[in-house]
Amino acid sequence: MPKQPIADFTIERLSILAPSGQADESLMPDLSDSQLLQLYELLSYTRMADQRALDLQREGRLGTYPASLGQEAAQVGSGFALRSQDWIFPAFRELGVFLCHNYPLELIYRYWSGDERGQQSPEGCNIFPMSIAVGTHILHAAGAALAAKYRGDDLVAAAFLGDGGTSKGDFHEALNMAGVYKLPLVVICQNNQWAISVSRQAQTAAQTLAQKALSYGIHGLQVDGNDVLAVYQATHEAIERARAGEGASFIECETYRMADHTTADDAQRYRDPQEVEKWRQRDPLLRMRRFLDQQRLWSPGDQEQLELTLKERLNRAVRAAESAAPPGAEEMFRYTCHQLSSRQQEQLKECLDGST
Amino acid sequence: MAEITTREAINQALHEELERDEKIILLGEDVGLYEGSFKVSKGLYAAFGEQRVIDTPIAEAGIIGMACGAAMGGLRPIAEIMTVNFAIVAMDQIVNHVAKIHYMFGGQLQVPLVIRAPGGGGNQLGAQHSHSLEGLFMHFPGIRVVCPSFPADAKGLLKTAIRSADPVLFLEHEELYGVKGDVPDGELLIPLGVADIKRAGRDVTLIALSKMVYTCLEAAEQLAAEGIDAEVLDLRGLNPLDMAAVIESVGRTRRAITVEESWLTGGWGGEIAARIMETCFDVLDAPVLRVAAADVSAPYNKQLEQLAIPHAEDVVTRVKELF
Ligand SMILES: Cc1ncc(C[n+]2csc(CCOP(=O)(O)OP(=O)(O)O)c2C)c(N)n1
Ligand SMILES: [Mg+2]
Numbered sequence: 001m002p003k004q005p006i007a008d009f010t011i012e013r014l015s016i017l018a019p020s021g022q023a024d025e026s027l028m029p030d031l032s033d034s035q036l037l038q039l040y041e042l043l044s045y046t047r048m049a050d051q052r053a054l055d056l057q058r059e060g061r062l063g064t065y066p067a068s069l070g071q072e073a074a075q076v077g078s079g080f081a082l083r084s085q086d087w088i089f090p091a092f093r094e095l096g097v098f099l100c101h102n103y104p105l106e107l108i109y110r111y112w113s114g115d116e117r118g119q120q121s122p123e124g125c126n127i128f129p130m131s132i133a134v135g136t137h138i139l140h141a142a143g144a145a146l147a148a149k150y151r152g153d154d155l156v157a158a159a160f161l162g163d164g165g166t167s168k169g170d171f172h173e174a175l176n177m178a179g180v181y182k183l184p185l186v187v188i189c190q191n192n193q194w195a196i197s198v199s200r201q202a203q204t205a206a207q208t209l210a211q212k213a214l215s216y217g218i219h220g221l222q223v224d225g226n227d228v229l230a231v232y233q234a235t236h237e238a239i240e241r242a243r244a245g246e247g248a249s250f251i252e253c254e255t256y257r258m259a260d261h262t263t264a265d266d267a268q269r270y271r272d273p274q275e276v277e278k279w280r281q282r283d284p285l286l287r288m289r290r291f292l293d294q295q296r297l298w299s300p301g302d303q304e305q306l307e308l309t310l311k312e313r314l315n316r317a318v319r320a321a322e323s324a325a326p327p328g329a330e331e332m333f334r335y336t337c338h339q340l341s342s343r344q345q346e347q348l349k350e351c352l353d354g355s356t
Numbered sequence: 357m358a359e360i361t362t363r364e365a366i367n368q369a370l371h372e373e374l375e376r377d378e379k380i381i382l383l384g385e386d387v388g389l390y391e392g393s394f395k396v397s398k399g400l401y402a403a404f405g406e407q408r409v410i411d412t413p414i415a416e417a418g419i420i421g422m423a424c425g426a427a428m429g430g431l432r433p434i435a436e437i438m439t440v441n442f443a444i445v446a447m448d449q450i451v452n453h454v455a456k457i458h459y460m461f462g463g464q465l466q467v468p469l470v471i472r473a474p475g476g477g478g479n480q481l482g483a484q485h486s487h488s489l490e491g492l493f494m495h496f497p498g499i500r501v502v503c504p505s506f507p508a509d510a511k512g513l514l515k516t517a518i519r520s521a522d523p524v525l526f527l528e529h530e531e532l533y534g535v536k537g538d539v540p541d542g543e544l545l546i547p548l549g550v551a552d553i554k555r556a557g558r559d560v561t562l563i564a565l566s567k568m569v570y571t572c573l574e575a576a577e578q579l580a581a582e583g584i585d586a587e588v589l590d591l592r593g594l595n596p597l598d599m600a601a602v603i604e605s606v607g608r609t610r611r612a613i614t615v616e617e618s619w620l621t622g623g624w625g626g627e628i629a630a631r632i633m634e635t636c637f638d639v640l641d642a643p644v645l646r647v648a649a650a651d652v653s654a655p656y657n658k659q660l661e662q663l664a665i666p667h668a669e670d671v672v673t674r675v676k677e678l679f
Contacts, residue, residue, distance in 0.1 A: 063480055063656075064480075111656075114480050114655075114657045114658055115656065115657055116482075116483075116655070116656050116657075132482065132484060133441075133442075133445075134414050164413070167413030167414045167415045167418075168414055168415055168445075169415065169417055169418070195413075195414055196385070196386050196390065197389050197390035197411075198390075198411055198413070198414075202413070203414075204413065270389055270390055326659065326660075327655070327660060328660075329660065332650075332652045332653075332655045332657075332660045332663075332664065333650075333652055336651070336652040341621075341651070343620070343621065344650075344651050344652070347620075347650040347651060348650075350650075351650065354663070
């Protein structure tokens with residue numbers, strides 16, 4: 001019996017937009033000029049909203065916050081491709097995805113200032129609560145995909161996670177079951193090269209994260225995560241495959257966490273400033289802006305106008321977030337369970353008496 | 357003797373033990389290069405290298421499962437779980453394996469493993485990141501549960517835990533890392549399962565551990581001003597449990613209150629209260645009362661979180677109900 005190869009796999013990487021702003025025409029997604037402009041606006045909105053969150057945190061007006069700087073294309077490209085009926089299971093660093101789906105920024109600020117009601121998704125917005133617990137929610141997304149398939153709904157479930165999340169058992173269990181049941185699931189990994197102080201290389205010995213999909217019989221692809229067009233296209237194709245009954249996909253968006261892990265971290269302690277500099281050259285916003293410039297879709301005047309509009313939008317969100325009444329003791333009990341035990345009722349009464 | 361923080365005391369214990377015994381390794385998320393998310397493993401990676409201070413991928417079940425295997429394989433691992441909240445991810449490994457392997461092998465194999473995990477509320481970390489789980493872990497017979505309050509206890513108990521033949525859950529409190537106290541230099545071994553009277557008193561015994569010991573000490577000061585002399589008994593752990601010390605103290609004060617940071621329902625206070633009743637019901641001048649957290653998921657909002665967990669004022673109020 002000879003020893004011969006019985007399976008052969010390759011992993012592809014998709015990139016459309018070069019850092020110079022030059023796009024590969026043969027790969028261009030089917031997007032109108034106004035959609036291209038919308039993508040850029042969302043990238044800018046995400047960056048400015050993120051920066052404002054950091055400012056608010058520094059002023060003590062927000063709690064610990066995980067910044068998205070540098071990862072806007074991975075978030076906006078995928079968020080834009082997901083349709084309003086799709087179900088989204090975010091981790092905690094997906095600001096751009098929320099903004100793509102008109103999730104009110106005011107609620108996001110409220111959440112990070114310590115108010116769970118900021119996670120109450122508005123009517124028509126199918127975003128589930130953030131999962132700070134790493135990796136757990138990939139299984140929830142798989143379960144939601146199972147439910148959608150069972151009911152015959154035209155929707156896919158999408159889960160987001162980081163490179164670090166791919167080390168959790170939950171991730172592997174979810175991908176495996178998604179393969180077995182051919183689920184309409186899209187798992188999007190923002191590989192930002194770091195999980196707190198642990199580098200991508202220290203997280204897994206695998207050459208790519210995308211290849212992990214192959215061991216579960218689902219589709220796997222790596223994309224340039226700072227290329228909003230590539231991320232859009234990859235997500236769009238994954239959704240179409242899921243809708244066609246071809247099962248789940250795993251997309252690795254290669255990007256970089258330009259900021260600290262959270263506002264409680266100091267990344268200078270463990271990473272090389274040269275590496276950060278290298279990635280600064282691949283900035284996702286600049287790249288899209290150059291593209292729009294070259295297409296003559298954008299002018300310095302447009303930029304100025306956009307920044308003004310967005311600034312006003314941020315101001316409104318901050319004002320609304322800060323004028324909301326804080327949650328009360330009733331809410332802390334009511335959200336714990338529907339029907340309070342007699343002991344909980346007593347405890348609530350004590351809390352109310354004590355807090356007046 | 358030097359006045360150092362709990363963080364430094366734990367660090368000293370780890371350093372001294374790693375130095376003493378080459379079989380000891382430390383593993384966990386961000387414990388090496390980063391020196392721990394609470395900086396408890398400061399200097400250890402530099403001193404002992406990546407063979408013995410091991411950064412792991414994000415895989416709590418994997419960390420505990422591997423540490424369990426390494427312990428069976430002859431090492432003495434210390435696994436750090438970034439916070440006790442993620443120990444729940446590894447619950448099967450802890451409860452069904454670490455705590456039972458000695459039994460399952462008819463006593464042949466030991467699992468000399470220490471699982472260190474910070475925990476506790478008060479830092480606005482939300483419902484999934486603010487647990488105190490000592491009461492839950494007390495339920496499982498095969499694993500020791502140690503919860504230090506003072507820096508010296510942290511050092512002495514950790515060193516003993518590392519040398520223990522049984523697996524030990526060593527539960528640190530996030531809010532205590534920066535708290536200072538006198539700690540003897542060099543070797544310090546405090547036996548597990550020996551409670552400590554942190555304040556002697558005649559009128560009532562406040563039974564606590566970890567951060568709640570400080571809460572009780574604060575309450576005792578307030579009570580003293582009102583003429584009530586409270587004793588504060590620090591259990592320092594729940595398994596082994598020093599019931600003898602509880603009975604002895606209550607025998608003198610005739611009144612007892614348990615004070616725990618976690619939920620009232622199903623908490624360890626109920627166990628202690630039942631045992632006081634079983635053992636020395638007749639010495640009691642009043643029923644044993646409990647102070648604990650409200651039965652709610654920990655709120656993210658600062659004011660609500662503070663409302664949900666016990667404070668000295670809550671202890672004072674309960675104590676007065678006894679007189
Ligand atoms: C189960 C679990 N373990 C550990 C943590 C602590 N933790 C929070 S974020 C993080 C790193 C996550 O890295 P990655 O998945 O790459 O996401 P990123 O932060 O880079 O967006 C860790 C270890 C957690 N929240 N949940
Ligand atoms: Mg990461």
